[in-house]
Amino acid sequence: MTGVTLSRYLVEQQRNDPQITHDLRLLIENIATACKSIGVAIGKGAIAGVLGGAGTDNVQGEAQKKLDVLSNDLLIRSKQANGTLAAMASEEMDEIYHIPPEYPRGDYLLLFDPLDGSSNIDVNISVGTIFSVLRRQAGPGRAPTVDEFLQPGTEQLVAGYAVYGPSTLLVLTLGKGVDCFTLDRELGEFVLTHPQMRIPEDTKEFAINMSNQRFWEPAVQRYVEELLMGASGPREKDFNMRWVASMVADVHRILTRGGIFMYPLDSKTRDQGGKLRLMYEANPMAFLVEQAGGAATTGRARIMEVTPEKLHQRVPVVLGSKSEVERVTRYHHE
Ligand code: AHM
Ligand code: MG
Numbered sequence: 001m002t003g004v005t006l007s008r009y010l011v012e013q014q015r016n017d018p019q020i021t022h023d024l025r026l027l028i029e030n031i032a033t034a035c036k037s038i039g040v041a042i043g044k045g046a047i048a049g050v051l052g053g054a055g056t057d058n059v060q061g062e063a064q065k066k067l068d069v070l071s072n073d074l075l076i077r078s079k080q081a082n083g084t085l086a087a088m089a090s091e092e093m094d095e096i097y098h099i100p101p102e103y104p105r106g107d108y109l110l111l112f113d114p115l116d117g118s119s120n121i122d123v124n125i126s127v128g129t130i131f132s133v134l135r136r137q138a139g140p141g142r143a144p145t146v147d148e149f150l151q152p153g154t155e156q157l158v159a160g161y162a163v164y165g166p167s168t169l170l171v172l173t174l175g176k177g178v179d180c181f182t183l184d185r186e187l188g189e190f191v192l193t194h195p196q197m198r199i200p201e202d203t204k205e206f207a208i209n210m211s212n213q214r215f216w217e218p219a220v221q222r223y224v225e226e227l228l229m230g231a232s233g234p235r236e237k238d239f240n241m242r243w244v245a246s247m248v249a250d251v252h253r254i255l256t257r258g259g260i261f262m263y264p265l266d267s268k269t270r271d272q273g274g275k276l277r278l279m280y281e282a283n284p285m286a287f288l289v290e291q292a293g294g295a296a297t298t299g300r301a302r303i304m305e306v307t308p309e310k311l312h313q314r315v316p317v318v319l320g321s322k323s324e325v326e327r328v329t330r331y332h333h334e
Contacts, residue, residue: 006032006170006181006190013174019157020174023084023106027133028158031110032170032190034078035129035162036183038071038115042127042164051122059094059312060277067121068092071114071129085110086136087144089311091280096146096311108157109134109149111280116161117246126165128248132284133158146311149279153304159284163248171197171252173291178255199294200258203321205240207250208262215266219299219331247276251285251319255292260320262328264299274298274316278308282315295325299332 001009010028014020041050054064072092079085080099084106088097091113099105110133117127134151136144160172168183170190180194206227213224230238242259244250250261263275276282286296286303296303296319306315318328 027084034075039168113280126249128163130161150308153283159287178292199292203258205259215268220264254320258321260324263317265316274314278313278315289319295322297329
């Protein structure tokens with residue numbers, strides 16, 4: 001299948017899988033189109049005057065960048081009219097977004113982090129868009145409520161991310177493995193380049209913000225200490241460390257060449273439950289990682305089985321090569 005466009009790929013998925021409805025296909029194509037527009041804006045950067053702060057804060061109290069706001073608007077505007085969605089939720093919006101009454105309402109719910117890794121925008125390092133699609137539980141007549149979004153990650157139908165790096169990539173799971181598409185800028189089309197990605201089991205690479213070391217729990221202290229001892233420690237091999245500080249870029253590296261990514265619970269973020277957001281960061285990434293043969297936990301439990309209590313809930317995240325994630329999780333229980 002390598003070389004086929006996203007549109008053709010989706011037509012074939014729809015033909016072979018009754019779960020992939022016409023509306024779901026249309027929704028994914030629309031998300032891809034919005035990601036292309038976001039990628040164009042990021043690519044223009046200072047020329048288009050899109051760098052820098054927006055002068056506003058989001059619901060998490062974080063300063064918004066102009067591109068955070070622009071990406072959010074692009075995703076909302078491109079999808080509200082297509083008739084596939086009942087509502088949307090985003091890192092950049094306090095409340096859920098209802099489809100305006102002039103447009104038809106569909107069966108699906110879309111959650112997204114419009115621009116992940118915002119701290120990297122102004123320094124020209126990879127950033128991305130993360131998304132997750134759920135099916136509405138209530139009937140089509142009723143206006144959607146925030147409670148309908150609070151489904152565990154195991155209920156996700158589709159998850160994916162776009163990474164705006166040297167190439168623009170779209171990485172997608174429909175629940176049958178993970179496929180990666182590269183944007184052909186001349187054609188303006190995403191083309192399948194990395195079908196059925198598998199996370200290599202054997203790894204020597206880890207990703208964690210080491211500046212938080214003194215705040216970590218004992219389990220993570222122990223795990224990282226053992227990695228740092230390298231060939232002379234219990235792991236008997238040297239490890240390398242990478243931290244892009246854009247979750248999309250760090251997860252993409254892990255999907256490509258293995259490793260472990262951690263944003264664990266620490267004493268700084270304990271009161272809010274962790275750093276990363278469950279519904280539009282941890283869950284979609286966990287779905288992708290599991291579909292590529294890896295694992296994703298909070299350190300204590302499988303991320304996709306966490307029962308969400310609120311839309312902007314945060315969780316600790318440990319994901320990547322299975323045996324490493326299992327080791328960290330074991331250390332938490334010991
Ligand atoms: P954002 O969604 O506001 O950009 O924040 C999430 C980001 C992740 O992409 C990244 O893994 C992490 O926060 C970086 O954290 P730190 O600033 O501690 O390096
Ligand atoms: Mg984010």
